Amino acid sequence: MTDTRDTLIAAARNAAASAYAPYSNFHVGAALLLADGTIVTGANVENASYGLSLCAETVAVASILAKGDRPALEAVAVTGGAPGAPGEGAQVTPCGRCRQVLNEIAQLGGTDPVIWCDGGGVVLETRLSHLLPHAFGPANLT
Numbered sequence: 001m002t003d004t005r006d007t008l009i010a011a012a013r014n015a016a017a018s019a020y021a022p023y024s025n026f027h028v029g030a031a032l033l034l035a036d037g038t039i040v041t042g043a044n045v046e047n048a049s050y051g052l053s054l055c056a057e058t059v060a061v062a063s064i065l066a067k068g069d070r071p072a073l074e075a076v077a078v079t080g081g082a083p084g085a086p087g088e089g090a091q092v093t094p095c096g097r098c099r100q101v102l103n104e105i106a107q108l109g110g111t112d113p114v115i116w117c118d119g120g121g122v123v124l125e126t127r128l129s130h131l132l133p134h135a136f137g138p139a140n141l142t
């Protein structure tokens with residue numbers, strides 16, 4: 001599990017380096033581990049119309065679902081901060097919208113993924129069901 005965690009956090013940090021975040025200068029990377037071992041990453045993509053910015057987790061989920069894949073989501077790593085910040089920057093916990101977006105793919109695949117929140121030399125380990133209890137999702141619409 002520690003190997004998996006470290007691998008996923010490394011992938012998230014790598015993704016953060018590709019963030020397009022000229023307005024906040026807060027670079028976020030997300031790495032999603034699928035049941036078949038595939039890792040899909042995303043980085044935040046900001047917009048001159050600030051409110052239209054896309055979070056790293058949302059970009060990663062969209063790239064999976066837009067391919068037609070409906071995999072079981074096993075784990076997520078998120079990291080962020082200003083480039084070069086001490087200890088790799090601030091700890092990022094997924095924002096509220098990202099929790100809902102992650103819940104969509106998690107419920108489709110029937111999992112409660114572990115979430116590793118990296119930053120400042122500390123890793124917070126939690127579960128999506130802890131971040132978003134009593135979630136509303138696709139199961140509520142069937």
Ligand SMILES: O=c1ccn([C@H]2C[C@H](O)[C@@H](CO)O2)c(=O)[nH]1
Nearest residue numbers: 024026028044055056093094095
């Ligand atoms: O879970 C989060 C929280 C924030 N951000 C991005 C949005 C914005 O571009 C920047 C500062 O909020 O961080 C993410 O990508 N994911």
